[in-house]
Amino acid sequence: MNINIDSEGAFGSAVVILEPGEKFVSEAGAMYRASSNMEIEVESRKKKNEGMWGAFKAGVKSMFAGESFFLSTYRTNDNQSGEVGLAPTHQGEVRKITVGSETWICSGGSYLGSSGSIELDTQYQGLLKGGFSGEGLVFVKASGEGELLVNGFGRISEVEVRDGITIDNGHLIAFTEGLEYTIGKAGGGWISSMMSGEGLVMKFRGNGKIFVQSHDPGRLGGALGALLPPRSD
Amino acid sequence: MKYDIISAPSYALLEMTLNEGESVIVEPGSMAWMDTTVKPKTEMKGGLFSGLKRRMGGESFFLNTYTAEGGSGKIGIAPGYSGDIVVKELNNETIYMERGAYLCHLGNIETSVSWEGFKGAFAEGMLGLRVSGTGLLFFGSYGDVQEVEVNGSYIVDNGYAVAWESSLDYSIERSGRKIRSFLFGDQLICKYRGNGKLWIQTRSPRNLAAWVHPFRMVKSKSD
Amino acid sequence: MRFDIKGNPSYGEVDIDLGPDETILIEPGAMSRMSSNLNSSFQRQGGFFSAMFRKMFGGESFFLGKYSHQNGGQLTFAPSVPGSVQHYQLSNNKINIMAGAFLACTPGVNVKAKFGGFKALFSGEGAFLLEVSGNGDLFFNSFGGIVEKEINGDFIVDTGHVVAFEPSLNYKISGMGNWKSTMLSGEGLVMTFSGVGKIYLQTRTIDGNASWLTPRLI
Numbered sequence: 001m002n003i004n005i006d007s008e009g010a011f012g013s014a015v016v017i018l019e020p021g022e023k024f025v026s027e028a029g030a031m032y033r034a035s036s037n038m039e040i041e042v043e044s045r046k047k048k049n050e051g052m053w054g055a056f057k058a059g060v061k062s063m064f065a066g067e068s069f070f071l072s073t074y075r076t077n078d079n080q081s082g083e084v085g086l087a088p089t090h091q092g093e094v095r096k097i098t099v100g101s102e103t104w105i106c107s108g109g110s111y112l113g114s115s116g117s118i119e120l121d122t123q124y125q126g127l128l129k130g131g132f133s134g135e136g137l138v139f140v141k142a143s144g145e146g147e148l149l150v151n152g153f154g155r156i157s158e159v160e161v162r163d164g165i166t167i168d169n170g171h172l173i174a175f176t177e178g179l180e181y182t183i184g185k186a187g188g189g190w191i192s193s194m195m196s197g198e199g200l201v202m203k204f205r206g207n208g209k210i211f212v213q214s215h216d217p218g219r220l221g222g223a224l225g226a227l228l229p230p231r232s233d
Numbered sequence: 234m235k236y237d238i239i240s241a242p243s244y245a246l247l248e249m250t251l252n253e254g255e256s257v258i259v260e261p262g263s264m265a266w267m268d269t270t271v272k273p274k275t276e277m278k279g280g281l282f283s284g285l286k287r288r289m290g291g292e293s294f295f296l297n298t299y300t301a302e303g304g305s306g307k308i309g310i311a312p313g314y315s316g317d318i319v320v321k322e323l324n325n326e327t328i329y330m331e332r333g334a335y336l337c338h339l340g341n342i343e344t345s346v347s348w349e350g351f352k353g354a355f356a357e358g359m360l361g362l363r364v365s366g367t368g369l370l371f372f373g374s375y376g377d378v379q380e381v382e383v384n385g386s387y388i389v390d391n392g393y394a395v396a397w398e399s400s401l402d403y404s405i406e407r408s409g410r411k412i413r414s415f416l417f418g419d420q421l422i423c424k425y426r427g428n429g430k431l432w433i434q435t436r437s438p439r440n441l442a443a444w445v446h447p448f449r450m451v452k453s454k455s456d
Numbered sequence: 457m458r459f460d461i462k463g464n465p466s467y468g469e470v471d472i473d474l475g476p477d478e479t480i481l482i483e484p485g486a487m488s489r490m491s492s493n494l495n496s497s498f499q500r501q502g503g504f505f506s507a508m509f510r511k512m513f514g515g516e517s518f519f520l521g522k523y524s525h526q527n528g529g530q531l532t533f534a535p536s537v538p539g540s541v542q543h544y545q546l547s548n549n550k551i552n553i554m555a556g557a558f559l560a561c562t563p564g565v566n567v568k569a570k571f572g573g574f575k576a577l578f579s580g581e582g583a584f585l586l587e588v589s590g591n592g593d594l595f596f597n598s599f600g601g602i603v604e605k606e607i608n609g610d611f612i613v614d615t616g617h618v619v620a621f622e623p624s625l626n627y628k629i630s631g632m633g634n635w636k637s638t639m640l641s642g643e644g645l646v647m648t649f650s651g652v653g654k655i656y657l658q659t660r661t662i663d664g665n666a667s668w669l670t671p672r673l674i
Binding site: 006008009010011012013029031032033034035036038087088089090091217221222224225226228229230231232 | 241242243244315316317376377379381385386387388389390393424433435436437440441443444445446447448449450451452
Binding site: 009010091092153154155157159162163164165166167168170171186199203205212214215216219220223224227228229231 | 487493535
């Protein structure tokens with residue numbers, strides 16, 4: 001398996017070259033180009049031991065949160081190598097994270113794909129403390145050994161925690177399990193009345209790695225949505 | 234005529250300097266800035282009848298002509314979406330492109346939205362444009378542009394194909410085989426066959442439209 | 457205060473290092489990450505128009521986020537649209553910027569809303585220009601790439617592509633030719649600049665983006 005990240009411009013994408021027998025997983029619909037021998041299967045997201053109906057209910061909810069419910073799996077079908085290109089929805093960089101000694105918790109909108117050997121828990125509940133409804137807090141846990149592909153809106157940076165770092169939820173891409181964090185409202189509450197979006201921030205402490213994105217898709221959505229014709233549902 | 238593509242590859246804008254008397258034909262809404270010596274004219278290219286033919290393709294297809302009068306003049310041209318601009322010299326050739334990708338052209342080039350053998354829309358929401366003749370053509374990509382030399386066949390997801398040479402054939406298929414994949418998240422793909430050049434973009438307008446949906450205001454029942 | 461603009465031309469964002477008790481004022485929502493010790497509150501900006509009037513006609517929010525701490529701290533902020541961020545030093549001079557382009561400033565900078573005239577109202581670009589003056593640092597942003605031009609004579613710009621311009625330039629807002637040709641041409645309102653001075657332009661517009669997306673909506 002070989003992952004080539006194309007970042008020539010500001011619209012990153014990844015082309016994954018698969019040998020016969022190798023498997024790659026991505027957010028359903030992320031594939032934009034592929035060699036003709038690439039077989040694409042669309043699966044449902046399921047928690048361990050969860051039945052199809054339970055996963056379906058949770059999936060429908062996450063679908064309205066802007067997440068697609070399904071994952072796609074790619075393999076070649078003719079015992080030859082092949083390629084599959086994956087592209088995110090938003091403009092921005094694509095980055096590869098090696099998962100192994102560390103387990104990563106990745107924001108749902110930032111998850112692009114992962115090698116077949118990585119275990120994905122797509123309904124990670126760990127962030128629902130602090131009494132928040134969980135809307136906008138869709139996270140995916142990636143563990144095992146392999147490569148994780150994440151995408152950011154804008155440029156991706158790794159930040160240091162130092163004595164404590166506060167990150168606006170719209171800018172968070174992924175962090176390693178083990179970091180301590182609390183979820184709160186930005187600016188002690190005043191900011192949510194001034195702008196669209198819930199204005200949630202996560203305050204991190206401890207040791208670990210964090211990837212952030214320079215821009216917040218929710219803010220672009222607010223600016224663009226206001227200029228578009230209204231919807232009927 | 235001189236041109237410069239600035240701010241490429243992500244927010245590319247075409248700055249063209251027209252000599253006195255020279256004209257450029259431009260997709261409406263794409264003029265960003267210009268000298269006062271550049272004069273606009275809105276017309277249906279080729280007269281009323283051709284305009285009607287274009288309208289039958291499902292969209293009205295007006296083009297604007299900008300001409301430098303009383304001196305040379307500079308004009309800046311950019312599409313509404315972010316990405317790159319591709320320049321293609323046409324020498325008595327035909328290429329096909331996604332309707333929204335067309336930006337501008339100079340020379341003896343014909344553009345049409347319907348033609349013999351056209352299967353209608355390429356796929357959901359993707360209207361085609363046939364561009365042929367001799368001259369200089371500029372088109373845009375949403376995102377980065379990648380060129381693929383197809384030799385046999387190649388798959389592109391619907392929405393990511395920008396333009397292709399007429400030597401290529403295409404067909405639209407569904408990916409995935411499982412029954413539940415038919416309900417959700419199914420992908421419509423274009424399979425290109427033959428030998429020729431294919432231009433691919435790295436972002437999909439349809440995905441952006443789906444993402445922006447919850448940010449739109451909801452129509453009140455009284456509307 | 458030290459600042460570092462990273463990510464230009466595609467994804468400009470600003471890293472700020474605040475000294476003890478130094479303050480930065482930024483557009484609400486623009487803060488992306490900061491050292492956890494910084495205090496944040498809000499500050500009203502420009503009392504010239506009622507809140508209702510500003511809300512009706514778009515433009516910058518009435519309030520700015522204010523960030524500071526007695527020990528100082530770090531903060532990173534970014535605009536809502538991707539593009540370039542420009543720093544402009546003010547030393548008792550003025551610059552006009554389009555309402556949507558304002559990003560942040562230091563407390564010695566005055567931001568005053570200037571009514572752009574009735575034609576600007578219908579352009580949908582936001583009726584306000586901001587006249588920025590005083591002493592300090594100003595940060596403004598573009599959607600897409602930013603292009604600086606020295607104007608000497610007349611120059612026509614689609615209003616959505618204007619970011620900022622020096623006050624030595626005069627301008628006139630109009631449609632393209634008569635109203636009928638404006639409707640058919642697909643072009644929006646344009647500003648015709650005259651005089652001598654510097655203008656900052658952007659290579660994309662949020663309105664153009666919305667127009668392009670509209671026929672593709674589900």
